[in-house]
Amino acid sequence: MKQHTLAVLVENKAGVLSRVTNLFSRRGFNIESLAVGTCEEPGMSRITIVVIGDDEKVEQVTKQLNKLIDIIKVSDLMENERVERELALIKVAADPGTSRAEIMQIAEIFRAQIVDVGAKTMVLQVVGDTDKIDALEKLLRQYGIKELVRTGRIGILRGSKTAGTGK
Amino acid sequence: MKTGAKILVESLQREGVDILFGYPGGVVLPIYDELYDSSLKHLLVRHEQAAAHAADGYARASGKVGACLATSGPGACNLVTGIATAYMDSIPIVAITGQVPTNLLGNDAFQESDITGITMPVTKHNYLIKDARDVARTVKEAFYIAGTGRPGPVLIDVPKDVSTGVVEKVEYPETVSLRGYNPTYKGHKRQIEKALQLIAAAERPVIYAGGGVIASNGSAELVSLAGMLSIPVTTTLMGIGCIPGDHPLNLGMLGMHGTEYANFAITESDLLIAIGVRFDDRVTGNASKFAPNAKIIHIDIDPAEIGKNKRVDVPIVGDVRLVLKDMLALFKKTGAKDAWMKRVKHWKQHHPLKYRKDGCLHPQFILQQMNELLKGDAVIVSEVGQNQMWTAQWFTFRHPRTWITSGGLGTMGYGFPAAIGAHFARPDLPVFDVAGDGSIQMNIQEMGTVAANKIPVKIAIMNNMYLGMVRQWQELFYDRRYSFTELPPVEFVKIANAYGIDGMKVESCEDVMPALKAALDCDGPFVMDFRIEREENVFPMVPAGAAINEMIGGHTPS
Known part of the structure; x- marks a missing residue:
């Protein structure tokens, strides 16, 4: 069992996300993370x-995904050199004092930014690969994490290769 | 200036629809109003499920895209089994459903159901139209998607305000352009050459042909190739008819209820040429013991089928007919595999299908009599269960698209409405539905449809007062504990008579042929209630999970 990061280029149409996730759920796959957004091509996500x-x-x-009419291209990023990133917002208990x-x-070491400071809390924003965010989360646990939000992983191939249509 | 409903009906006609199977209701009133004086023929069924099956039967018998229509909510939901049946067997149909007006979508309005959500896993694609201006393009795309590549059902959901919406200037598109949909038709030349090399080197090759051969209209090419190479052919349930049943190279059906000789040949083969098939579990049994010594060539239009259930050596993605044509063009004559053919012939001779000839009324005998009477010139539809397997084993099909059955989904109640659809595709041929007393009662209300429209479908009920196939499994694997599989006797002829349909009850062998002849001579529908041996089984049988050469009711290869 191996982790795969699939980049799926789709037509931005109603229901397309359900079509994609259905194919995973009917095979008993649990999706570890999911990120959706617009991309370099207009009308596509x-x-x-x-x-x-x-x-x-x-x-x-992957083959079944390719069969869906609204799907333009599916790439398994794991097959190539790539950059993968996630963004996390972490609200941590932080009483004034030590x-x-x-x-x-800790934030400085992880190059995390402090994006909000409250009376008893601080919000850290960190960008990195999954391991880095996991490591930061682990360190902050001792202070008490009130809330943690992750964007889900996104990835891009290194060099001139793309997961797009090349058009 | 036209309404969405009018554009819909005209679009269907532009797609060559000559009959629409349907059932009216609230939100499809605008569409039905258009149909009232349209030249598009509509057949009123008695249950929406039958509309979907009829469209499917029409598609299978004609090779064209079938079409059906139902209202929102329960109407649409009743289509689902029919759509799923078509999906599993890759049958092109377009199902049109009414929907509540767009402003009520998601509000749990009367007769609202999220039919695009419900049918997502059982359609090749589906649409929810939100603007009357999109109707013409959507219908064009739907028929294109349904009928091309690996065919399948497409659903179009039409809210009421889309049907009533007015379009000032209607344009019917001539072509379709879909970025995400480009099926591969032409097989890769190098792969085809590799396949021919394997064929030339093989000593014990077998062709395993399925529904893809029928779907691509590649039967003639298949028979030519098999003949030129002298390779025996076994067919799946869906592939029956792609090679004549009495062709010397035909080994009949393989798999769970396949012939012994087909299963022996597969098991001993050194090269399996899989054409338009998907290595279904009812075919392979234990997949790891299926053709254990064979290299595999797999020809299929759907790349997702390659390597799905079984690793293959030479995949060829493409339309079966086109790939076979290329193979015929590139092929160089090789020596006949005499020793192998001799062995296969020996099996065929010494392990025929058989049944007890004790003068009792056996279903196999009835099918033999049908053979004698019809000589393959008929469309034979089946329900699901023992009736289906007996028909697949014993009726000699001579032409593609004359055998119509629910293979993948195994839908009881499929046969009768599918037979209605088949009649409209092939009015020149007699249409018989071989049924069981269980299955026929799953859509028996369609007697109303055939009676009202004088549709000459002949129903041959193999009546054993059991849900026979389940009973057979209970007999063999559950110590004869017949849990809820016994059905009380039903006088089907009386039911038929109540609808104004003629029929005959048959209890002995000598009455079989007269009943079949009466059915054939009758110009309307006809019901034959054959009271068969109650505990007759379908043999041979491969138990679930066993290798296909380990058959019950068979013997070891001699």
């Missing part, structure tokens, strides 16, 4: 899906 599964099963679901200073130090 890119869905980035992270799933864990056997290579053959992921290959089958913990606040420590949290600010």
Whole structure:
């Protein structure tokens, strides 16, 4: 069982996300993360899906995705050199005093930004790969994480290769 | 200036629809009002499920796209089994459903159901039209998607305000352009050459042909190729008819209720040429023991079928007929595989299909009599269960598109309405529905449709007062504990008579032929209630999960 990051270029039409996720759920796949947004082509969106599964099963679901009329292209980013990033917003308990200073130090090490400071909390914004965000989360746990929001992973191929249609 | 409903009806006609199977209701009133004085023929069924099956039967028998129409909510939901049936067997139909007005969508309005959501997993594609200006283009796309590539059902949901909406200037598109849909038709030349090399080197090749051969209209090419190479052909349930049943190279059906010789040949083969098939579990049994010593060539239009259930050596993605044509063009004569043909012939001779000839009324005998009477010049439709397997085994089909059955989904109640559709596709041929007493009661209300319209569908009920196939499994695997599979006797002829349909009850062998002849001579529908041996089984049978050469009711290869 291996992690796969699939970049799915779709027509931006009602129901397209259900069509995509249906193909995963009917095969018992749990989607680890999902990110959807507009992309370089007008009228299109890119869905980035992270799933864990056997290579053959992921290959089958990729082929099924390709059959959907509203889907233009499916790429498994794991097959190539790539950059993957996630953004997380973490609201952490931070009483004025020692913990606040420590949290600010940790943020600096992780190149996280402090985007909100309240009376008893601070909000950190961090960008990085999954491991980095996991590591930061682990460190902040001791102070008390009130809320954590992650965007889901997005990825892009290195060099001139793209997951688009090349048009 | 035209309404959405008018554009819809005209679009259907532009797509060559000559009959629409349907059932009216609230939100499709504007569409039905257009049909009232349209030249587009409409057949009123008695249950929406039958409309979908009839469109499917029409599509299978004609090779064209079938069309059906139902209202929103319950009407649309009743189509679902029919759509799923078409989806599993890759049958092109376009289902049109009414929907509540767009301003009420999602408000739980009267007779609202999210039919595009419901049918997403069982359609090739579906549409919810939100503007009358999109009707013409949507219908064009729907028929194109349904009928091209790997065919399948497409649903169009039409809210009431779209039907009544007025379009000032209507343009009917001539072509379709869909960026995300470009089926591959032409097989890759190098792959085809590789396949021919494997064929030339093989000593024990077998062709395993399925519904894709029929769908691509590639039967003639298949028979030519098999003949030129002298390779025996076994067909799936869906592939029956792609090679004549009495062709010397035909081994009949393979798999769970396949012939012993087909299953032996597959098991011993060193090359399997899989054409328009999907290695379904009812075919392969234990997939790891299926053709264990064979290299596999797989020809299919759907790349997702390649390697799905079985690893293949030479995949060829493309339209079966076009690929077979290319193979015929590139093929160089190889030596006949004499030893292999001798072995296959030996099996065929020594392991025929058989049944007890004790003078009792056996379904196999009835099918033999049908053979004698019809000589393959008929459309034979079946329900699902024992009746289906007996027909697949015993009726000698001679032409593609004359065998119509629910293979993948195994939908009881499919046969009778599908037979109605088949009649409109092939009015020149007699249409028989081989039914069981269980299945026929799943859509028996269609007697109303055939009676009212004098549709000459002949229903041959193999009446054993059981849900026979389930009973057979209970007999073999559940210690004869017949849990809820016994049905009380029903006088089907009396039911038929109540609808104004003629029929005959048959309890002995000598009455079979007279009943069949009476059915054939009758110019309307006819019901035959054959009281068959109650505990007759379908043999041979491969138990679930076993290798296909491990058959019950068969013997080991000699």
